[in-house]
Amino acid sequence: MHTLALCLLATLTPIVPSSVDTAVHEYLEATGLPGAAVAVTHGKQVVRIAGYGRTATGEPVTEHTALPVASVSKSITAYAVMRLVREGRVNLDGPVRASLPEFEMADPRAASITVRQLLNQTSGLSDRTFAAFSGPQPRTLQERVAQLRTAGLAADPGAEFEYHNPNYQVAARLVEVVSGRPFDSYLRDNVFGPLGMPDSRTVDTAADLPGTVGHITIAGLPVAVPEPPAFGNGSGGVLSSAHDMAAWLIAQTEPGMEEMHTPAKGSYALGWSVGRTESGARIIKHSGDLFTATAYQALLPDSGYGIAVMTNTGVTAGDAVALAGRLIALLENRSVPLPNVFLPRAVDLGLLLAAAGTVALTVRGVRRRSRWIYLLSLPLVLLPSIHWVVGWLYRGRDVAWIQVAYLYPAFMIWLVVASLCGIAGLLLRMTTGSSRNLRKRRPTRSPQHTS
Structure with a gap:
């Protein structure tokens, strides 16, 4: 030996x-x-x-x-x-x-x-x-x-x-x-x-x-x-x-x-x-x-x-x-510290709070007709392709979309919420804009005078 x-x-x-x-x-x-x-x-x-x-x-x-x-x-x-x-x-x-x-x-x-x-x-x-x-x-x-x-x-x-x-x-x-x-x-x-x-x-x-x-x-x-x-x-x-x-x-x-x-x-x-x-x-x-x-x-x-x-x-x-x-x-008579669970839990809580904050900001942005609401279209681009991004990060491993939700559930909750807010915000913005344009284009009727 x-x-x-x-x-x-x-x-x-x-x-x-x-x-x-x-x-x-x-x-x-x-x-x-x-x-x-x-x-x-x-x-x-x-x-x-x-x-x-x-x-x-x-x-x-x-x-x-x-x-x-x-x-x-x-x-x-x-x-x-x-x-x-x-x-x-x-x-x-x-x-x-x-x-x-x-x-x-x-x-x-x-x-x-x-x-x-x-x-x-x-x-x-x-x-x-x-x-x-x-x-x-x-x-x-x-x-x-x-x-x-x-x-x-x-x-x-x-x-x-x-x-x-x-x-x-x-x-x-x-x-x-x-x-x-x-x-x-x-x-x-x-x-x-x-x-x-x-x-x-x-x-x-x-x-x-x-x-x-x-x-x-x-x-x-x-x-x-x-x-x-x-x-x-x-x-x-x-x-x-x-x-x-x-x-x-x-x-x-x-x-x-x-x-x-x-x-x-x-x-x-x-x-x-x-x-x-x-x-x-x-x-x-x-x-x-x-x-x-x-x-x-x-x-x-x-x-x-x-x-x-x-x-x-x-x-x-x-x-x-x-x-x-x-x-x-x-x-082997070695001392190993217990895992640090604080950081991953804090990250998850931060993402969940971000999801709630995204909903609140979307409601506020729609009410105020803010132009930054269009930024919520960015998660819409990432959502359907997220498994390709994760696969690249995993050095070319094949990953199904649903598997990403299991790997990073809190992040995916935020991404889905942000994407839904993006869809809702864009639709409401477009609807509001169309209504305003229609009102602007509607001819004003002249008052009729009677003798």
């Missing part, structure tokens, strides 16, 4: 159930996070599995409450593919088309995409050439693969890393075709069942989630809302519990898992990424973000610990990553 690893082990503080509970309760109290599920393992032993707080529908979160794990699903899809690889039914470094003949794209380079390149996100598929979120949403994995027939590649296969959900949707469809079974059925009998994960399953779309599963946060207040429409099977469709995620973390310690945890180049392996903690320890991880829920999993091979967290707030809050970070810091 390396000297660095030995030094790190010497500073570790063993995690006990009570310390996990304390860290989670402190976080929930400080942030207002409604609910979380946590699993902590050490080697093949379960240290703590528990639920905290409440679901979006008001029930207590328990160790068996199934919550979305979002893109943590990618490591599970990769595991399913690797099972077929170990059985000799799929060639990891062979072309995807050899196992999935229906995989066709408009770009001839797609013929050389390998299964490994799907799993390590170097296939050349990209948000820049295929709108996975803002385009038409499929209902099945087969439909998703069919949609790719008109898409191109952004790079040669194997040349560049680019995170793109359809890579894993194609991989999940490959599992269906090779196994001859629906993806959910295959996972249930060949992954979840053997690993002891009875609470877990996968779904195709956001509409298949069990009602309202999570929240957005406005000015620090969690608001239960349904997940916006999207297709996610293979890339983000798994629901799991603290109990099941503990079994999943323990499964990662089995012989033969090294290939899934080792990148060919860069930091992304097969459904996992690698890095270092703030103390310098090796970490193998993957996060998952929905717009109403987040998840995070981490393996710490130097100490043998595994950590999984699911929370029922969306990507903007980032609670799963933050809470898992506190648990890792607890293990």
Whole structure:
């Protein structure tokens, strides 16, 4: 073992159930996070599995409450593919088309995409050439693969890393075709069942989630809302519990898992990424973000610990990553301050006040026939194109318009209110102007004199 690893082990503080509970309760109290599920393992032993707080529908979160794990699903899809690889039914470094003949794209380079390149996100598929979120949403994995027939590649296969959900949707469809079974059925009998994960399953779309599963946060207040429409099977469709995620973390310690945890180049392996903690320890991880829920999993091979967290707030809050970070810091005997919730809450309150102020100013401007009312046409220009602006800020990621409302709800409230005020102000201004012009043009009748 390396000297660095030995030094790190010497500073570790063993995690006990009570310390996990304390860290989670402190976080929930400080942030207002409604609910979380946590699993902590050490080697093949379960240290703590528990639920905290409440679901979006008001029930207590328990160790068996199934919550979305979002893109943590990618490591599970990769595991399913690797099972077929170990059985000799799929060639990891062979072309995807050899196992999935229906995989066709408009770009001839797609013929050389390998299964490994799907799993390590170097296939050349990209948000820049295929709108996975803002385009038409499929209902099945087969439909998703069919949609790719008109898409191109952004790079040669194997040349560049680019995170793109359809890579894993194609991989999940490959599992269906090779196994001859629906993806959910295959996972249930060949992954979840053997690993002891009875609470877990996968779904195709956001509409298949069990009602309202999570929240957005406005000015620090969690608001239960349904997940916006999207297709996610293979890339983000798994629901799991603290109990099941503990079994999943323990499964990662089995012989033969090294290939899934080792990148060919860069930091992304097969459904996992690698890095270092703030103390310098090796970490193998993957996060998952929905717009109403987040998840995070981490393996710490130097100490043998595994950590999984699911929370029922969306990507903007980032609670799963933050809470898992506190648990890792607890293990490494580091002090991590609780998140500063004042600034985001103040920004949201400011935007809500701005929305109310915009209404008041519009009413005043219309009454006084102020010319500045025309400035309210500017939000009208931004409103329909806001998802393109956000996509550009997210370095070219594809974003649907409705998703922006989940990412920045207070800002979108102001933008919609300002746009409606702009429409109302312009219409009233035009109506008032027309009425005034009509009165000016109306001829004045001369008084009639009688003798």
